[in-house]
Amino acid sequence: MSDLAPHPLHEPILAWYDEHARELPWREPGASAWSVMVSELMLQQTPVARVLPVHAQWLERWPTPADLAAEPTGAAVRAWGRLGYPRRALRLHAAATAIVEHHDGVVPETYVDLIALPGVGDYTAAAIASFAYGRRHVVLDTNVRRVLARTTGGIEFPGTSVTKAERATATALLPLDVPTAATWSVAVMELGALVCTAAGPRCGDCPVADLCAWRAAGHPAYDGPPRKAQTWAGTDRQCRGRLLAVLRDSHAAVPSSRLDAAWADEGQRLRCLASLLEDRLVVRVDAGSYALP
DNA sequence: GATGCGTGGGA
DNA sequence: TTCCCAAGCAT
Structure with missing residues (x-):
């Protein structure tokens, strides 16, 4: 390959991916x-x-x-x-x-x-x-961001949104060789998904542990803004999910009485049904029944 | 830039 | 049990 700007992270991560990549349907050669x-x-x-x-x-x-x-x-x-x-x-x-x-x-x-x-x-x-096409692009997902935050940034977690510095780092790290660039992107993602995870890094299995800035610094604890916990119980999201589940499980139009039974709070139920209609996830069949579009 | 948007598995 | 969160996007 004609990788004109090799980086110390490249070879170990590419070799690790070659050995440990999961076999997934969308990664099959004929996909x-x-x-x-x-x-x-x-x-x-x-x-x-x-x-x-x-x-x-x-x-x-x-x-x-x-x-x-x-x-x-x-x-x-x-x-x-x-x-x-x-x-x-x-x-x-x-x-x-x-x-x-x-x-x-x-x-x-x-x-x-x-x-x-x-x-x-x-x-x-x-x-x-x-x-899908082997093109060369910076692929910045949560896994890549976490791996780069740790290996090159020396911190446990990336910030809430992608910074210019972060993108610059990822760009500088992207192999120049086109097919290698695509493999590099999926390899870093895979490393983040399997080894350098959010819950707890398994540095013993990491091919670049000895190059990792966060590890070298002694795994300093995350000190950024608190990551807001997703509330769930009683939220509109939960209510919408319940209503849509009722419609998904029925092939016929569903009378509103069955939706009433799925969520007790009437005000919230009506608000959520209205938002589902607005989103085109649900349609009104007649005055008293609903269905998937 | 902050919010809202589903679900279920694992620590 | 409770908490955290998993390959983001649209507004």
């Missing part, structure tokens, strides 16, 4: 760009283990963007199951529709075309361009 794209949307804030079965079902049922685009959006919401954040299902459907309409049904290759799609932000655009 389509669509398979990669579906996986990336599903993996946004959702663990790999829960994505695996749903991803397999989606790819079997909808092998191409056109297959998904041909279905009503409610089919995508239902097939999303319990992955969480069901608006992602709508966005994936909308992205499939846009791909059919503007890209001849083929997942686009460039960052600019990708990030224009619904549900595709900076991370996902860079990930699809890199992992």
